[in-house]
Amino acid sequence: MTSAVTTAPATTTSGAGTTSRRRSVVWLGLVPFAIYVLLFLAVPAALAVGSGFFTSSGAFTLANLSAFANPQILAGFWSSLWLSALTAVIGAILGAIVCFALMGARRDGPLRSLVDSASSVLAQFGGVMLAFAFIATFGTQGLITQWLVSLGLSSNVFNDFENGGVLLYQIPGLVLPYLYFQVPLMVLTFLPAMEGLKPTWGEANATLGGTRFTYWTRIGMPILAPAFFGSLILLFANAFSSYATAAALISQGGIVPLAIKQQLTSETVVGVSNVAGVLALGMVIVMIVLMTAYSALQRRASRWQK
Amino acid sequence: MSKARYGAEPSPVTRWIILGFVxxxxxxxxxxxxxxxxxLGQTGQHGLVHYAAIFDPANASTYSVLFQGIGNSLVICAITVLIVLxxxxxxxxxxxxKFPKYRRVLEFICIIPITIPSIVLVVGFVPVYSVVASxxxxxxxxxxxxxxVIVLPYAYRPIAANLAALDVVILSEASRSLGAGWFSLIVRVLLPNLRRGIFASCFITIAVVLGExxxxxxxxxNTFQTALLLLQHTDPYVAVIFALFALVFVFVLLILIGRLGTSRRNRRSA
Structure with missing residues (x-):
């Protein structure tokens, strides 16, 4: 017994006291990952953001930033921002309601397993396939559109949105498909916070004469607020950076990711070079602001978890 | 059920109304x-014709792009899983x-790809790949x-959660004091213990690669997704069939991950 206790620290000290040569050999183990991340994460990210500061001949310039004054680019950022904000707010509220409904369901039960998997598929896998689903639902030949036509609404909101043609192929038409992956993402990110609500708090509230209404207004909502707004930001970022669904539905520009596509496939719209890089820079700035806010809120939220 | 009246839980009726509606x-x-x-076209009738058409050799040339795309995606899946492993x-x-101090740094690096949208990385990948292609x-x-790189955040999390649940230092000290070398420590002690995290991480990698x-x-x-979008113009029905297949396949894959997770939880509570 005593010998077992004394050997353990002995092993630790010998482990810590390896010679510097051994140590440097161990360091080598980190090299493959470091090289990989450097070549395929650091370099592309730096190139993407940095390329906005160079002319097509390679000289440093700030002139490309004038692209931000281009009305078309500004309109793209504006559309991206309102689309992200709208789908984030609606998605967060609906997702939170679903999380509320899931409270108390057994963590390892079939219901949770079903909801978790379905949420992951829709939130992380969808892209092009979700666009297909919405074409089959709200496109010209879509299930719902045709059903409305058969009801006598030959011109309805889906096949002629504000006299501009099929809703789904315009920016406002992205709201429904985006919600289709925003709500599941909210479920995935907000559920852990909701599960952090302790039953004892409910009991304490009841002993002090509180109702379920006071439980939510005085305990539940204040505690969940940081997590809720954190998830809201994550949803915003998710919609802001999403590309595949929009690209499958809309062939022109309209939001920033689609504007980047236009710039990469043909150098037209704006009269300065490397506009894709400038747009990438703009997106990264927005994302950094969002993620800083997110990590600050996450720190507050984690106080009540576990 | 009376507990639900003062706790946070909804009543079963409320729960099923919300979940049923959503x-x-x-x-x-x-x-x-x-x-x-x-x-069946615009006739308003329904049938399995488009499913049968997939296996009709007469259409092989139409679908060759798709099958090639699926093949490419599977190869990319395999290599990406190898990169993860x-x-x-x-x-x-x-x-x-060896470097627990750097755990936060590693985590930070692995989370970065969430912060940088793929569409931004692509701007940088274009020049990088002109070198890769050469x-x-x-x-x-x-x-x-x-x-x-895109997969890093998703692959990192399950393994990290699994590592956090193990006491790696105790395990390594125990196995080394029993005379195991570093090789048998990793192969015979750590990897078997990390099996669930590794499987989950590989599955999610496959899902992300197929959806990329x-x-x-x-x-x-030409990958699965780009082929789907191409095929949508020539044969939207078959594109939709494969989209359905893919959604169901990944759904089942994720159910399997969920099952791995629950059996781990059960074991811990036991």
Missing amino acids: GAVFIVPILALVEFSLR LVLLPTMILVEL IFGSNPWTLAFAVG YTIASFLSQ
Whole structure:
């Protein structure tokens, strides 16, 4: 017994006291990952953001930033921002309601397993396939559109949105498909916070004469607020950076990711070079602001978890 | 059930009303996909003709893009999983064992790809891949390097959670005091204990790779997703059928991950 206790620290000290040569050999183990991340994460990210500061001949310039004054680019950022904000707010509220409904369901039960998997598929896998689903639902030949036509609404909101043609192929038409992956993402990110609500708090509230209404207004909502707004930001970022669904539905520009596509496939719209890089820079700035806010809120939220 | 009256839990009726309503709304687009795949042109009738058409050799040339895309995606899946297993996993174990101070740094690096949208990375991947193509040729499998980066946050989390649940230092001290070398420590002690995290991470990697569209489309490679979008113009029915298959396949894959997770939880509580 005593010998077992004394050997353990002995092993630790010998482990810590390896010679510097051994140590440097161990360091080598980190090299493959470091090289990989450097070549395929650091370099592309730096190139993407940095390329906005160079002319097509390679000289440093700030002139490309004038692209931000281009009305078309500004309109793209504006559309991206309102689309992200709208789908984030609606998605967060609906997702939170679903999380509320899931409270108390057994963590390892079939219901949770079903909801978790379905949420992951829709939130992380969808892209092009979700666009297909919405074409089959709200496109010209879509299930719902045709059903409305058969009801006598030959011109309805889906096949002629504000006299501009099929809703789904315009920016406002992205709201429904985006919600289709925003709500599941909210479920995935907000559920852990909701599960952090302790039953004892409910009991304490009841002993002090509180109702379920006071439980939510005085305990539940204040505690969940940081997590809720954190998830809201994550949803915003998710919609802001999403590309595949929009690209499958809309062939022109309209939001920033689609504007980047236009710039990469043909150098037209704006009269300065490397506009894709400038747009990438703009997106990264927005994302950094969002993620800083997110990590600050996450720190507050984690106080009540576990 | 009386507990629910003062706790946070909804009553069963409220729960099923909410879940039933949201579930009904969310199933509509999926049902629309199914209905669309069964349509016989614009006749308003339904049948399995489009499903049968997949296996009709007469259509082989129409679908060859798709099958080639699926083939490419599977190769990319395999290489990306190898990157996770041979580059990410050893690094995570090494950091856990030898450089625990750098755990936060590793986590930070692995989370970065969430912060930088794929569409932004693509702007940088275009010049990087002109170099990659000059070394390896413009082969679809080279996409795995880029996709491996996109996958990092998803692959990292299950393994990290598994590592956190183990006491790696105690395990390594125990096995080394029993005379095991570093090799048997990793192969016979750590890897078996990390099996669930590794499986989950590989599954999610497969799901992300199969769903990846942005990078493949900008680097002009034919993968499952880009092929689906191409095929949608020539034969939308078959594109929809494969989209359905893929959604169901990944759904089942994720159910399996969920099951792995629950059996772990059960074991811990036991």
